[in-house]
Amino acid sequence: MNIAIVGIGLIGGSVGIRLKQTKFCNKIIGVDKNESNQKKALELGLVDEIATLDEALENAKVIVLTVPVDAIMQLTPYILDRINDQVVIDMGSTKINILNKIVDHPKRGRYVAAHPMAGTEYSGPEAAVPNLFKDKNMVYVEAFKSDEDAFDLADAITDQLEMKSTFMNAEEHDMHTAYVSHISHLTSFALALTVLEKEKSQGRIFELAGSGFESTVRLAKSSPDMWTPIFKQNRENVLEVLAEHIKQLKKLHDKIDQEDYDGLHKLIKKSNKIKRIIK
Amino acid sequence: MNIAIVGIGLIGGSVGIRLKQTKFCNKIIGVDKNESNQKKALELGLVDEIATLDEALENAKVIVLTVPVDAIMQLTPYILDRINDQVVIDMGSTKINILNKIVDHPKRGRYVAAHPMAGTEYSGPEAAVPNLFKDKNMVYVEAFKSDEDAFDLADAITDQLEMKSTFMNAEEHDMHTAYVSHISHLTSFALALTVLEKEKSQGRIFELAGSGFESTVRLAKSSPDMWTPIFKQNRENVLEVLAEHIKQLKKLHDKIDQEDYDGLHKLIKKSNKIKRIIK
Numbered sequence: 001m002n003i004a005i006v007g008i009g010l011i012g013g014s015v016g017i018r019l020k021q022t023k024f025c026n027k028i029i030g031v032d033k034n035e036s037n038q039k040k041a042l043e044l045g046l047v048d049e050i051a052t053l054d055e056a057l058e059n060a061k062v063i064v065l066t067v068p069v070d071a072i073m074q075l076t077p078y079i080l081d082r083i084n085d086q087v088v089i090d091m092g093s094t095k096i097n098i099l100n101k102i103v104d105h106p107k108r109g110r111y112v113a114a115h116p117m118a119g120t121e122y123s124g125p126e127a128a129v130p131n132l133f134k135d136k137n138m139v140y141v142e143a144f145k146s147d148e149d150a151f152d153l154a155d156a157i158t159d160q161l162e163m164k165s166t167f168m169n170a171e172e173h174d175m176h177t178a179y180v181s182h183i184s185h186l187t188s189f190a191l192a193l194t195v196l197e198k199e200k201s202q203g204r205i206f207e208l209a210g211s212g213f214e215s216t217v218r219l220a221k222s223s224p225d226m227w228t229p230i231f232k233q234n235r236e237n238v239l240e241v242l243a244e245h246i247k248q249l250k251k252l253h254d255k256i257d258q259e260d261y262d263g264l265h266k267l268i269k270k271s272n273k274i275k276r277i278i279k
Numbered sequence: 280m281n282i283a284i285v286g287i288g289l290i291g292g293s294v295g296i297r298l299k300q301t302k303f304c305n306k307i308i309g310v311d312k313n314e315s316n317q318k319k320a321l322e323l324g325l326v327d328e329i330a331t332l333d334e335a336l337e338n339a340k341v342i343v344l345t346v347p348v349d350a351i352m353q354l355t356p357y358i359l360d361r362i363n364d365q366v367v368i369d370m371g372s373t374k375i376n377i378l379n380k381i382v383d384h385p386k387r388g389r390y391v392a393a394h395p396m397a398g399t400e401y402s403g404p405e406a407a408v409p410n411l412f413k414d415k416n417m418v419y420v421e422a423f424k425s426d427e428d429a430f431d432l433a434d435a436i437t438d439q440l441e442m443k444s445t446f447m448n449a450e451e452h453d454m455h456t457a458y459v460s461h462i463s464h465l466t467s468f469a470l471a472l473t474v475l476e477k478e479k480s481q482g483r484i485f486e487l488a489g490s491g492f493e494s495t496v497r498l499a500k501s502s503p504d505m506w507t508p509i510f511k512q513n514r515e516n517v518l519e520v521l522a523e524h525i526k527q528l529k530k531l532h533d534k535i536d537q538e539d540y541d542g543l544h545k546l547i548k549k550s551n552k553i554k555r556i557i558k
Contacts (some may be wrong), residue, residue: 192550193549195459231535277488
């Protein structure tokens, strides 16, 4: 069995190198429109060979989509139009729009919507690592609409990646990811912009940067090519969370502004309840 | 030589355990008004003995202050009134107010303002670790106002902690820490409040929490007893940074709201410049 990976960056490259490590398939075929990515993916051993998308559709049993979500929106109908019994696994970060787009497609059953809750702030083939997915969650969305054999094959790959799995509908998925992933990136981008703005006038500002700053701002290194389409596809949920987050920041601001330090202490103590969630 | 540590939590405990490890002094005397902290500090070997503040002032050559900054404001004049040639090292996170308070104190020379840019989101004696300070920055503030022998003794302790050092005036220090430390905590507190709010109605939200969420929200586990006084002491700087941060978040919000995805892409790309700073 051959597996094609469309988009050989952080996610696609990490899937490739891990599946090569476990010898799950005969060949990993890499598809990427960027020539420099093609070259690096071969050099780094993330894939066995490079092919065009059409060649890959002819020679692979499984097609894994790990391009930005706007490209997934374009490619998925094109691919479903051209396959027979192959399996298409979409590993994008948003699901409602893509699922609406293919809801009546005759090959809908060959498509599996899966979102690996794993990543780093780095991008491109050089960022790929075989253990990126280990012990993380694979979220299947509307799995009941996939053919049983298609789902089983996707789930076998999830096993190879050493992931746990969970099931959601598309509305739940897109709303939850807005809260636990998309908003974290937006706060990091904004924090970086805030501090970079100040640095212009105060060059020494970063001498003091400690690990707290680093951990809240590191996501601001993330790729705009990947993230802009995510915010576009998940616009409504993201706007809702962002408005709520700004409201909470304003509350903290107003407590300090009004010198209501008892109120501030209470808010911080309330936020400490996050300990229940992250150990 | 004996060293007294006033406040045996994350910072004080870590200083104690490290100085015991390097055998820099005869005895570490722990001072803490909390009995449970006293007991734990002894059990964990962070200090050699427990004493009252007045006993410590009689028996120690160096007094290290690692209590919250409002307590430092109260204790420092009290301590300076009572010492002879001992050295007082203030390791608090804000400096302008405390320096103003003791500017004319006859014992000002015995006081060294030093801020170790190190910490974790955990607090209390159990959080203490000997290598907390390794390779981090110790910021000396208005060091030129300390007696030479007092500064040299403080700097010898900085060496024992394996820290680098840097010098700033109080205005620079308080402004820079607002940007690279205090704001990170405020965004984390607000992010935790945002998500906890949503969790009430959407219980499964945290199943999806990945490492990105964890790194931006982990500081929300930080102690309100430590942080409320910091925001109080550094109120003006913190309000300025917080207003700027809210402005940047609103910019991102408006780009998404107006579906200006080119503009959004540009902002994210600009924020990527943080790569220059954090590797």
